[in-house]
Amino acid sequence: MTRSVEQASVDSEGQQELHSPAGEESEMGGGEEEEDHLHHLEDEEDDDDDDEEEEDEDGENKPKRRGPKKKKMTKARIQRFKVRRMKANARERNRMHGLNDALESLRKVVPCYSKTQKLSKIETLRLAKNYIWALSEILRSGKAPDLMSFVQALCKGLSQPTTNLVAGCLQLNPRTFLPEQTPDLPAHLPPAGTVTYPGHFSYQSPGLTAGLPSPPYGTMEPSHIFHQVKGQPYGPLEPFFDGVLVSDGPAFDPPLSPPLSINGNFSSFKQESVAPADYDKSFSFSVHYGGGGPGGHAAIYGGGGSNPRCGELQVDGLMGFDGHSHHERMMNAQLNAIFHDS
DNA sequence: TAGGCCATCTGGTCCT
């Protein structure tokens, strides 16, 4: 990542001159501004020939430069540079578009999808992580969580707007699971009188808490947000489900991957001799949406494996999930499955 | 107007 002084100097000018604002940029990738930038490189050359190995014209008094000889920017080289740059820009655009497409797909399978109010990228990733963890934890324990714990798990680390959005999608009032902040208490402590679970969700988003940076992106472990719980192996990131869903469950955040893979969930599930009724109930926790289009059918996938229950379930007559109403129905179905008889 | 979010350009690094 270190750049030479020469490159940096070119950068400082090039970044200013070469950069074309989003939207303005064309497939030509820079256009006249790039021409201007390259022109000053061109000025170094003596003539217009394509000789790329000419001697540098450093003054005789100047010390000889070490390292590889710096090639001059002839017109041919400039042209190649421009073409290479254009192609690289196009590739990078496509790459980012692919990334955004994948993110959009993720938005649709996360418990909070709205076409009108899209989750930001970072919030989508956080919510997805929480969702995966919560579902994995449900599978692992074989028990259905209470609604508050589930929502708290989903909203952990999310910004206030996203928390509100999730609450809205789940038709909950965020105040019912976000503790009110009292001025007497530090921001990281839950207010007195509130019901606190072990590993209580004490995050208070900037929208409700003055003085905190807004929003706390990229700060999943700040002590000013989560209070340290003694004995929790992972510090301030204790799971909501600790003591609520499973008393001996793994801590929430530290694993970079879900506690168990889907296959692992099901294999261990079987071995844990879950009662058939619970098995069915828990199985519905793990449903994922297939990619059915509008008017098509949605495929609900189980965990796979040899268990016939884990096979693919075809749900005909369901709309594609690109409609908000369908997504809500699917979410309701999921939540019903989770909280039914819990 | 400040801050958040985003798209794009860019050069560096790694890999094939």
Add this chain to the structure above:
DNA sequence: AGGACCAGATGGCCTA
């Protein structure tokens, strides 16, 4: 050599 990936920089758009 060329492509993929990454992070920094920049500027536009939107909202509180």
